[in-house]
Amino acid sequence: MHAPLPSVAVPAAIGELNWTHRLAALGPRFYTELPPAGLPDPHWVATSADCARLLGWPATGWQTPEALRVFSGNALWPGMRPLASVYSGHQFGVWAGQLGDGRALWLGELDTPQGPMELQLKGAGRTPYSRMGDGRAVLRSSIREFLASEAMAALGIPTTRALALTASTALPVRRETTETAAIVTRVAPSFLRFGHVEHFAHHGLHDELRELVQHLIEHHAPQCQAAPQPVVALLAQVATQTADLLAHWQAVGFCHGVMNTDNMSLLGLSIDYGPYGFLDGFDPGHVCNHSDTQGRYAFARQPQVAYWNLHALAQALLPLIPGDEEAAAALLREALQAYPDRFAQAMLLRMRAKLGLREARDGDGALVDDWLRLLAATRVDYSIAHRRLGEAQLPAGAEGLRDLFLDREALDAWLRRYRDRLAQEPEDPAQRRAAMHAVNPAVVLRNHLAETAIRQAEAGDFGEVQRLLDVLRRPFDAPERAADADFPPDWAQHIEVSCSS
Structure with a gap:
C-alpha cells in the first residue's frame, strides 16, 4: 500500500487550475493508480518558459519550493491523480508482450488555452509495469529528453513537450555507471500510443x-x-x-x-x-x-x-x-x-521548401533525389549544406557551398540544373534566401551540444542546459555563438547513445 502524498498550494503566479481525468474515467483495467516515488533533496535543473506559456502560465514566478516538490514527485497539487497506464507493443519488430508506463506517472489533464493537456512525470519510480527496471531516469537521458522536446517544438515538429527537469544527487541510480536521478515533467494532448x-x-x-x-x-x-x-x-x-x-x-x-x-x-x-x-x-x-x-x-x-x-x-x-x-x-x-x-x-513539399522552390514542377523529385545523393556520396554535413545552399542564392555565395564537396564538378553540374529550375519561378535572391533560412535550421540539437551540457550538469553546473535551451528556441536564427552552428568536433564521433540513454 502506497502512502498518499501531501497536497501543496498551487503557486500564486499560476492561479487556479482545473483538472480533468478523461483517461482515468476509462477505469482500472487501463491503468494502476499510485503515487510517485519522489526524489530526496531535489533541485531544479531547468524549466521551459515556452512550455509554461503553452499551459497558460507565466514564464517565471511559478517555480516555487512547492512546485519543486510536485515536479520531483514529493507532493501533489489539488486535483492531480497519478496513475500508470498499461500497454504492449512490438519492440525491434518482435512482439514484446505487456509493457506500460514503467517509469512514468500521469498526473491528469489540465485545462489550458490550447485545450486539455496531460502532465506526466518521467522517472518517478517503479510501477507495476516496470518489469525488471527501477522506474528511475538519470540526469543524462533526462537532459536529452528535455532539450529534444523543446528543440523539436521550436522546429515546428509535432512533439510531446517538457515543462521542467529536476534532479537529486542524494539518489544514485545504477546504469553502466552510478548516475544522478532526475525527473522530466512531460506535457502532451495525449500520451496514448499504438x-x-x-x-x-x-x-x-x-x-x-x-x-x-x-x-x-x-x-x-x-x-x-x-x-x-x-x-x-x-x-x-x-x-x-x-x-x-x-x-x-x-x-x-x-x-x-x-x-x-x-x-x-x-x-x-x-x-x-x-x-x-x-x-x-x-x-x-x-x-x-x-x-x-x-x-x-x-x-x-x-x-x-x-x-x-x-x-x-x-x-x-x-x-x-x-x-x-x-x-x-x-x-x-x-x-x-x-x-x-x-x-x-x-x-517533396518540405524538400522543395528547403531548396527554395515555391511551385511544383515536373522533375522536382529527381532534382531533390540527386541533391541528396550528392550529400550522401561524401557525407556532407546535412544542416550546414542546406544553410549554405540558401547563401548560394546571393552573388558569390556558392563558394561556401562548394567548399563542402570533394566532387565539385558533380556539384556544379547539379547547380546548373538547380539554377535552371529557379529561373522558372523568378524571385528576388535575398527573399529566396530568407525563405530558405526560415525552414533550414542554423542550429539543431547535435549530440556533442547535448553532451557538453550533460557533462557540465553532472559536475553541478546547469547553466549550459539553460543556455542551450535558449539557443534551440530560435533554431532558424544565426546563433550568437558560432560554434553552436558549426561542424561537430572530432571527439563527437565517439559519442554513443543506446536504449539506456
Whole structure:
C-alpha cells in the first residue's frame, strides 16, 4: 500500500487550475493508480518558459519550493491523480508482450488555452509495469529528453513537450555507471500510443479495446465520428498524421532511434526521446542507437518502419470492424494507403521548401533525389549544406557551398540544373534566401551540444542546459555563438547513445 502524498498550494503566479481525468474515467483495467516515488533533496535543473506559456502560465514566478516538490514527485497539487497506464507493443519488430508506463506517472489533464493537456512525470519510480527496471531516469537521458522536446517544438515538429527537469544527487541510480536521478515533467494532448491499442487486441479484450478507441475518437479525433466506419477513419487519420511527422523528421535529418510500436503516438507526435540524433554528415544508413545492432531503425528506414507499425495498429483494430473479416481487412488496408501517398507528398513539399522552390514542377523529385545523393556520396554535413545552399542564392555565395564537396564538378553540374529550375519561378535572391533560412535550421540539437551540457550538469553546473535551451528556441536564427552552428568536433564521433540513454 502506497502512502498518499501531501497536497501543496498551487503557486500564486499560476492561479487556479482545473483538472480533468478523461483517461482515468476509462477505469482500472487501463491503468494502476499510485503515487510517485519522489526524489530526496531535489533541485531544479531547468524549466521551459515556452512550455509554461503553452499551459497558460507565466514564464517565471511559478517555480516555487512547492512546485519543486510536485515536479520531483514529493507532493501533489489539488486535483492531480497519478496513475500508470498499461500497454504492449512490438519492440525491434518482435512482439514484446505487456509493457506500460514503467517509469512514468500521469498526473491528469489540465485545462489550458490550447485545450486539455496531460502532465506526466518521467522517472518517478517503479510501477507495476516496470518489469525488471527501477522506474528511475538519470540526469543524462533526462537532459536529452528535455532539450529534444523543446528543440523539436521550436522546429515546428509535432512533439510531446517538457515543462521542467529536476534532479537529486542524494539518489544514485545504477546504469553502466552510478548516475544522478532526475525527473522530466512531460506535457502532451495525449500520451496514448499504438501499443495501448495493441495491448487490448492481443489479449482479446475487445470491450476494453472498443472503449479505448471510442475515447480516442471522442476526445482526439471527433471528426471521425460522422464517418461510415469511424474506426477506419481513425486509422486513416493516424496514418496521415504519422506520414506528416515522418516527413518532418526526414526533412530536418532527425533519427528517433527506437521506433517500437509502444513509442509511436496515436496523435502523430514525436514521443519518447531516447537514443535519438540529428544527422551530422548525411548518411542514409546512419544508425543513432548503439543498441540497434541490425540497423532496423536506420535513418532511411524510418518511413518504412512507421508504415510497418501502422500495419500492426491496423491489425489491432480489426476486431472493431463489423462484418466479414476479409472485407474489414480490406477497408483497413485502404485506410493505410493514406500513409505512402501523404508521405511522398509531404516529403517533396518540405524538400522543395528547403531548396527554395515555391511551385511544383515536373522533375522536382529527381532534382531533390540527386541533391541528396550528392550529400550522401561524401557525407556532407546535412544542416550546414542546406544553410549554405540558401547563401548560394546571393552573388558569390556558392563558394561556401562548394567548399563542402570533394566532387565539385558533380556539384556544379547539379547547380546548373538547380539554377535552371529557379529561373522558372523568378524571385528576388535575398527573399529566396530568407525563405530558405526560415525552414533550414542554423542550429539543431547535435549530440556533442547535448553532451557538453550533460557533462557540465553532472559536475553541478546547469547553466549550459539553460543556455542551450535558449539557443534551440530560435533554431532558424544565426546563433550568437558560432560554434553552436558549426561542424561537430572530432571527439563527437565517439559519442554513443543506446536504449539506456
